[in-house]
Amino acid sequence: MANLPIVQYEKKILETVEQNQVVVIIGETGSGKSTQLSQMLHRKGYTDSGIVAVTQPRRVAAVSVSRRVAQELGVKLGEEVGYAIRFEDRTSESTKIKYLTDGVLLRESLSNPELNQYSVIILDEAHERSLNTDILLGLMKRLVKRRASNLKVLITSATLDGEKVSKFFLDCPLLTVPGKLFPVEIFYSKERPTSYIESSLKTALDIHVREPEGDVLIFMTGQDDIEKLVSKLEDKVRSLAEGSCMDAIILPLHGSLPPEMQVRVFNPPPPNCRRFIVATNIAETSLTVDGVVYVIDSGYVKQRQYNPATGMYSLDVVQIS
CATH class of the missing domain: 3.40.50.300 (P-loop containing nucleotide triphosphate hydrolases)
Structure with missing residues (x-):
């Protein structure tokens, strides 16, 4: 048990x-x-x-x-x-x-x-x-x-x-x-980034090159942002000098993925390999992904908002706080 x-x-x-x-x-x-x-x-x-x-x-x-x-x-x-x-x-x-x-x-x-x-x-x-x-x-x-x-x-x-x-x-x-919590260190960005995608990309690469092993969970606002970041991250990881850091697997996670693609995030990585899981806030509740040591939060989320001028709803990217 x-x-x-x-x-x-x-x-x-x-x-x-x-x-x-x-x-x-x-x-x-x-x-x-x-x-x-x-x-x-x-x-x-x-x-x-x-x-x-x-x-x-x-x-x-x-x-x-x-x-x-x-x-x-x-x-x-x-x-x-x-x-x-x-x-x-x-x-x-x-x-x-x-x-x-x-x-x-x-x-x-x-x-x-x-x-x-x-x-x-x-x-x-x-x-x-x-x-x-x-x-x-x-x-x-x-x-x-x-x-x-x-x-x-x-x-x-x-x-x-x-x-x-x-x-x-x-x-x-x-x-x-009560829950089961682990000690968490929080580091805030010293200035507001002009692009949260580029900022998340830079932070992810810094972790990959400089920090000890452990998987990275990156929160993005939606499928478009996830696909952009996954593509950029794959290009950057491929361009790193061979042997300069461990191997990497980059996995998207959002509600539109077929179930067989979603469950890949629960499979452990091969030895000497770091996983980057780029997800919406789907990974915030219910899911426990083993092996995650680093979490990068872009600070933005997609939220459904009502515009009284047009009488319509829209899905807007807003700051989480």
């Missing part, structure tokens, strides 16, 4: 779930809530009467977390543990634990409003507060009344205002689980 903080709280969590229909769990980053909660409920026997469903806000998270759980349980992905995302369903009749995007669960509720196939529904990363998540919260409130005897609902997050959600579900219990 994984040595994660949430494992120490297993008894308390299971007792609370047994006594209450809805439980809110605030699990700090690195607590292990995404991978361990479903396994705890499986061991306790909740999968005897139905499937344990775990929603994720992003496809890459649903795929990667289900892979991890299948690996920990020593089963083949798609059998006891599976996932369902848009255009891909890797589950079977023997599936006990199912990871799926919130959009897929919403679509399932259209054809089966009672969601009878599930004994437990876990809404993970609920702080993302997408339209889908908000609708699901309302749906769960209605569903727990209809299925009072045979459905448990867990709402989990790292940063959610748990008390508000607890009040929404008629003052249901709220549990807090």
Whole structure:
């Protein structure tokens, strides 16, 4: 079993779930809530009467977390543990634990409003507060009344205002689980860069040439920026003198990549080789990429904004703070 903080709280969590229909769990980053909660409920026997469903806000998270759980349980992905995302369903009749995007669960509720196939529904990363998540919260409130005897609902997050959600579900219990954190040194740019792509490129190369081994995670605003940086980084790494530094693998990570391309970031690099993972903020929650020692944040993000003058929404690149 994984040595994660949430494992120490297993008894308390299971007792609370047994006594209450809805439980809110605030699990700090690195607590292990995404991978361990479903396994705890499986061991306790909740999968005897139905499937344990775990929603994720992003496809890459649903795929990667289900892979991890299948690996920990020593089963083949798609059998006891599976996932369902848009255009891909890797589950079977023997599936006990199912990871799926919130959009897929919403679509399932259209054809089966009672969601009878599930004994437990876990809404993970609920702080993302997408339209889908908000609708699901309302749906769960209605569903727990209809299925009072045979459905448990867990709402989990790292940063959610748990008390508000607890009040929404008629003052249901709220549990807090500490996370697993490592010492972090933060270095700020002394001046605002004229181009955050060029600045991130220079920082990445400085790390590659001067710093000891360890993978680098670089946050960019979207697919266009990622593709530009990956191309520039490949050119620069190729132009370095042979033997001057270790080898490098450069991997993009964003929601538009096919699943088989996304999962490459979870494969360990060959010996004496550094990985550069250039990602959107998809890699900020749910995903734990082993081996990352350095993180470069461009300081910008794509945000949907409303323009009252035109009456339209636009996706703009804005500073994160």
